[in-house]
Amino acid sequence: MREIVFDTETTGFKFSEGDRLVEIGCVEMVGRVETGRTFHAYYNPQRPMPADAERVHGLSDAFLRDKPLFADGVAELLDFIGDAPLVAHNASFDFGFINGELMQAGHSAICQRTRMIDTLQIARTRHPGAKHTLDALCARFGIDRSHRVLHGALLDAQLLAQVYVELMGGRQIGLGLLSDTGSSASTPVVAQAPRVVRPPRVFVASEGDLAAHAAFMKGIKDPIWGAVASG
Secondary structure, three states: OEEEEEEEEEOOOOHHHOOOEEEEEEEEEEOOEEEEEEEEEEOOOOOOOOHHHHHHHOOOHHHHOOOOOHHHHHHHHHHHHOOOOEEEOOHHHHHHHHHHHHHHOOOOOOOHHHHEEEHHHHHHHHOOOOOOOHHHHHHHHOOOOOOOOOOOHHHHHHHHHHHHHHHOOOHHHHOOOEOOOOOEOOOOOOOOOOOOOOOOOOOOOOHHHHHHHHHHHHOOOOOHHHHHHHO
16 A cells, blocks of 8 residues: 655644745655655745744745745645555644645645544554654654754654554564565465375274273262163
8 A cells, every 4th residue: 555654844833823834755655665755845935934943944034935835836746645645743733734735725635534644643542651752753663863953854754654664563564475466465474384184093992991991880889870861
């Protein structure tokens, strides 16, 4: 199955209050294995970048000034994501911005009910009571994040892709061989030794065994099976 793991950077917290999407990074996975295909773009938000937001991702007004508008690059984004499920951390936040931008550009919103996979909710279910930030999950699963100085959409999507695999059971999910149709087998294929068929064993009591058994039975006084037989 094809899935897209993605992350966004924005000018703030709410599209409905005037904040805008400024960066998106997408990682393609098939069978929960990265294919190497990615999508990455910056967008001019047409509004000043708040200082608090710039401290998080480092994207300044000067850097974004010559970047395209979201509406000008939306076709390439939609072509990349296609109809695949979309995986994000705290996905309702990212969906809020991507859908806000899509609708403002004259496109339909992406259905959250059928296409959204939220790794934050998965992490809360699998590891209740623990920390569930991307950094904390990378630390839990031993994923190297030493090169993550600032938030960056593509880098965070690449880290999240690794976290997603671990949350869903780790690398063993990909051990199945491909079937004739090209889809991954649901269970690993294990080579088995040829089965050795042995002739059946015949167990027959000897004449001596039968005689010994009959003598033993005669020595039992008032057997319960005798009472049943006489009744």
